[in-house]
Amino acid sequence: MTIYFYKAGQPYGCFSNFSPHPIEMEGVCWPTVEHYYQAQKFVGSKDEEIIPLIHAASTPEKAAALGRSTARALRTDWEIVKTDIMRVAVLKKFLTHAQIREVLLVTADEILIENSPTDYFWGCGADHTGENHLGKILMSVREEIRQSLYISVKSNT
Numbered sequence: 458m459t460i461y462f463y464k465a466g467q468p469y470g471c472f473s474n475f476s477p478h479p480i481e482m483e484g485v486c487w488p489t490v491e492h493y494y495q496a497q498k499f500v501g502s503k504d505e506e507i508i509p510l511i512h513a514a515s516t517p518e519k520a521a522a523l524g525r526s527t528a529r530a531l532r533t534d535w536e537i538v539k540t541d542i543m544r545v546a547v548l549k550k551f552l553t554h555a556q557i558r559e560v561l562l563v564t565a566d567e568i569l570i571e572n573s574p575t576d577y578f579w580g581c582g583a584d585h586t587g588e589n590h591l592g593k594i595l596m597s598v599r600e601e602i603r604q605s606l607y608i609s610v611k612s613n614t
């Protein structure tokens with residue numbers, strides 16, 4: 458069975474980057490993965506002063522709106538680094554929060570798909586031809602956590 462997720466308030470909403478699960482990255486606590494991801498777009502760019510505004514945004518939707526502002530200059534390597542940045546943040550989220558880590562592990566080997574009607578990179582898009590990079594990251598994070606649990610159980614036996 459393929460598992461579709463999208464909005465934080467819907468089934469499997471904890472897989473959305475908009476879910477209210479804070480992460481600490483380099484000593485800074487971010488309210489959601491989305492806040493952190495949107496802020497990373499501006500690290501080292503001439504518009505870096507937007508980062509504290511994104512950090513302080515009261516909702517992930519507001520953080521995303523700030524990060525998507527076309528009037529601002531993104532860091533020049535954004536397209537190269539964005540998938541790695543997302544993976545590190547998503548891994549941190551599931552290492553930090555035991556309850557959603559369990560939800561992820563219980564999905565076993567099911568395919569996970571971000572059912573975004575508009576996003577053909579992170580999600581599957583309206584016609585399901587999208588690249589689903591968020592779903593792929595979640596499946597790879599699931600495997601990494603599974604492997605690390607297996608190694609720690611084995612080393613205790």
Ligand SMILES: Nc1nc(O)c(N)c(N[C@@H]2O[C@H](COP(=O)(O)O)[C@@H](O)[C@H]2O)n1
Pocket residue numbers: 463464465473474475491494521524525571573576579591
């Ligand atoms: N839950 C939710 N609501 C939305 O409105 C969304 N667009 C998404 N998708 C997430 O949006 C992020 C991509 O942002 P950029 O287009 O790169 O600015 C990424 O976190 C998607 O998973 N989710």
